[in-house]
Amino acid sequence: MKAADFRRIALSFEGAEEGSHMGAADFRVGGRIFATLASEKQGYGNLMLTPEQQAEFVRELPDVFLPVHGGWGRMGATHIRLAQANEDVLAGALRLAWMRRVENNTKTKTKKKRAPKR
Numbered sequence: 581m582k583a584a585d586f587r588r589i590a591l592s593f594e595g596a597e598e599g600s601h602m603g604a605a606d607f608r609v610g611g612r613i614f615a616t617l618a619s620e621k622q623g624y625g626n627l628m629l630t631p632e633q634q635a636e637f638v639r640e641l642p643d644v645f646l647p648v649h650g651g652w653g654r655m656g657a658t659h660i661r662l663a664q665a666n667e668d669v670l671a672g673a674l675r676l677a678w679m680r681r682v683e684n685n686t687k688t689k690t691k692k693k694r695a696p697k698r
Contacts, residue, residue, distance in 0.1 A: 581662045581670050583617055586625040589671050590615050593678045607678075614681035615674055619648075624659040625670075627677040634658045637673065644669060 590596055590607040596614075599606050604618035616626040626648060629637070634656045637645040644664045647653030660673055 581665045581667065583620045583625070583662065585667070585670060586615070586617060586660075586662060586674070589667075589674050590678070593675065595682075596678065609678055609681050610685035612681050612685055614677040619659060623662055625662055625674075627658045627660060627673055629656040629658050629673075629677055629680065631656045633676060633680070641669065645673075 587598065587605065587607075591598060593609065595609045597608050599608050599613075601613065601616065602618070604616055604620070606613045606616040606618070608614065614628050618626055631654065634645070634647055634653075637658060638647065644661050646659050646661070648657035648659055658673075660670065662670070665673075
């Protein structure tokens with residue numbers, strides 16, 4: 581897979597939009613990032629997963645997935661080696677990152693609605 585495939589699949593999800601963060605393409609839903617191409621020059625796409633989801637991907641496909649270095653990686657940010665991924669793996673991983681962001685956006689809206697008025 582290539583960065584163009586990553587972009588095409590990321591933008592195929594409902595409400596997904598391309599933006600830019602620190603000069604790199606990012607993909608958002610509800611204004612929040614679920615994936616980026618910040619490491620495109622190194623041959624990676626980046627996914628915003630939970631640490632548990634990341635561990636599962638890395639365990640099952642260590643040649644395709646690896647944690648982003650440092651604190652972001654410990655929080656679930658995950659590289660996907662584009663050249664090693666196939667369409668199904670890439671689409672599934674991007675869908676999971678997108679769904680996680682949609683769910684978190686919904687939780688955030690619910691919390692804001694429940695906040696007491698002062």
